[in-house]
Amino acid sequence: MSMIFNLNLTYSKKSQSDEQTFVKNREILALQSSETGLLLVDVALGNQRHKTPASFHRDDADWLWDRQIIQALTRSINACRKAGIRIFYVQNSSPRIATEKSEFGAHARRSWNCEIAGLFAESNVDQNEYSHDKLKKNEFPDPLRPEIQDIYIRKHAYSGFFATRLQSALRYHAIRTLICGGIWANGCLLSTSLDAFFRNYKVIWLADATRASEKPLEFKNRKNTNRFLEWFEFQIGYTLTSIQLIKALNI
Amino acid sequence: MAGRFKAKLILDNIPFFNSALLLIDPFLPQKPKIKNSDRMISLVQKIKKASSKRGIKTIYVLSSAPRIGLEKSELAKHFRHTWDIPLTKYYQLPIGDPQEYHFNKNRYFSIPEPLQPQADDFCIRKHAPSGFFDTRLDVLLQNLKIKYLFCISLSSDLSLLATTLDGCSLNYRVIALREATCCFSYLKTIPQKTLLTTLESTVGYTVNMKDFLNALS
Numbered sequence: 001m002s003m004i005f006n007l008n009l010t011y012s013k014k015s016q017s018d019e020q021t022f023v024k025n026r027e028i029l030a031l032q033s034s035e036t037g038l039l040l041v042d043v044a045l046g047n048q049r050h051k052t053p054a055s056f057h058r059d060d061a062d063w064l065w066d067r068q069i070i071q072a073l074t075r076s077i078n079a080c081r082k083a084g085i086r087i088f089y090v091q092n093s094s095p096r097i098a099t100e101k102s103e104f105g106a107h108a109r110r111s112w113n114c115e116i117a118g119l120f121a122e123s124n125v126d127q128n129e130y131s132h133d134k135l136k137k138n139e140f141p142d143p144l145r146p147e148i149q150d151i152y153i154r155k156h157a158y159s160g161f162f163a164t165r166l167q168s169a170l171r172y173h174a175i176r177t178l179i180c181g182g183i184w185a186n187g188c189l190l191s192t193s194l195d196a197f198f199r200n201y202k203v204i205w206l207a208d209a210t211r212a213s214e215k216p217l218e219f220k221n222r223k224n225t226n227r228f229l230e231w232f233e234f235q236i237g238y239t240l241t242s243i244q245l246i247k248a249l250n251i
Numbered sequence: 252m253a254g255r256f257k258a259k260l261i262l263d264n265i266p267f268f269n270s271a272l273l274l275i276d277p278f279l280p281q282k283p284k285i286k287n288s289d290r291m292i293s294l295v296q297k298i299k300k301a302s303s304k305r306g307i308k309t310i311y312v313l314s315s316a317p318r319i320g321l322e323k324s325e326l327a328k329h330f331r332h333t334w335d336i337p338l339t340k341y342y343q344l345p346i347g348d349p350q351e352y353h354f355n356k357n358r359y360f361s362i363p364e365p366l367q368p369q370a371d372d373f374c375i376r377k378h379a380p381s382g383f384f385d386t387r388l389d390v391l392l393q394n395l396k397i398k399y400l401f402c403i404s405l406s407s408d409l410s411l412l413a414t415t416l417d418g419c420s421l422n423y424r425v426i427a428l429r430e431a432t433c434c435f436s437y438l439k440t441i442p443q444k445t446l447l448t449t450l451e452s453t454v455g456y457t458v459n460m461k462d463f464l465n466a467l468s
Binding site: 095148163164166167173 | 311317318319320321323324346347348349350351368370372373374375376378379384385386387389390391393394395396
């Protein structure tokens with residue numbers, strides 16, 4: 001059963017007094033649940049990040065942040081499931097397509113010291129189609145694990161749209177708006193969101209359900225993440241928090 | 252004749268290291284059992300082996316049924332009202348991650364045992380007639396620096412036409428192997444001769460399998 005819900009969103013707007021300044025602004029959008037999808041990018045964060053480890057250190061800020069993101073994603077997933085909003089996962093994978101000969105493969109060797117082909121090998125795939133490793137699989141935190149009715153797309157580049165079935169899936173389900181969360185705000189989530197925007201989808205980020213890579217000195221203030229959230233509001237779309245989403249869905 | 256002549260001309264000059272052998276839906280219908288299919292299967296097998304010796308990569312382009320709401324697509328509606336067949340069952344394969352694919356034994360088609368993909372072959376799964384539509388095929392071909400596509404489709408005229416048309420648009424030189432072009436198309440919606448003429452006039456070239464084998468050797 002489709003319903004209309006109102007989202008109170010943040011976006012960036014050019015200041016009327018100063019051409020160079022952009023200020024945060026608010027807009028209420030009425031959305032149809034059947035035309036809205038929750039897009040989760042690379043949320044297979046391992047199955048330990050949401051649990052309290054035996055030797056928990058209070059200053060383990062990185063772990064705490066991941067846990068906050070997982071909680072925000074969990075809230076959003078549960079609310080969307082109840083509201084009948086379809087969930088789309090796009091997840092890194094290693095299809096056997098000679099990636100080692102690509103520019104992406106060369107970049108991974110040059111900058112990251114790693115081989116991209118086979119990096120995301122998995123156990124539960126067709127060996128003819130994907131790199132296979134019987135000891136590895138994409139591990140999702142329990143609350144984020146996809147259910148059989150969810151759409152699960154394997155990608156092999158930053159963008160979930162690049163040479164995948166994501167656009168077909170969105171069209172078949174008549175989706176027009178994507179509420180997005182996941183990793184990284186300056187990598188795959190960003191690239192996927194850009195491609196979504198140019199394909200004419202309205203793109204909304206869950207501000208508390210993503211993070212960018214941070215330099216050690218900027219980590220405490222989440223400076224780079226905030227920078228990319230602002231950049232997203234300025235260049236692409238809207239943001240809101242998972243709590244605001246739940247309130248809007250009245251769940 | 253013109254198509255054969257052109258194919259003969261290019262075969263002498265084709266750099267095989269820039270070529271790929273595309274097996275597009277190399278399926279045989281489960282029923283009715285095709286008579287005299289063994290000879291053609293054996294010929295395709297020979298071509299695959301000879302191609303491999305010359306460094307030509309074999310790429311399988313296989314219809315599949317990913318869980319992406321395929322049943323809501325216009326293609327599925329067409330399958331239902333024209334063929335009375337549920338697309339997801341028609342396309343499903345017996346292997347894959349059940350979160351990603353509808354998978355089960357396909358009662359309509361299967362790949363003949365001698366033509367099953369080997370470890371060094373590539374497999375691209377498609378969900379529409381064209382092997383290029385929302386798949387990794389173009390990425391794979393670019394990574395392998397492929398320019399020439401030798402195409403075989405045993406039974407599907409739709410997949411062959413759609414894939415070769417897109418291949419041509421994407422600037423690949425498309426060459427269909429004549430005898431294997433929809434030789435087992437049991438619906439016979441387009442006669443083989445018409446299909447070959449269409450391929451020659453709109454997409455690229457055709458070549459006799461024997462000529463191709465000779466060129467490879």
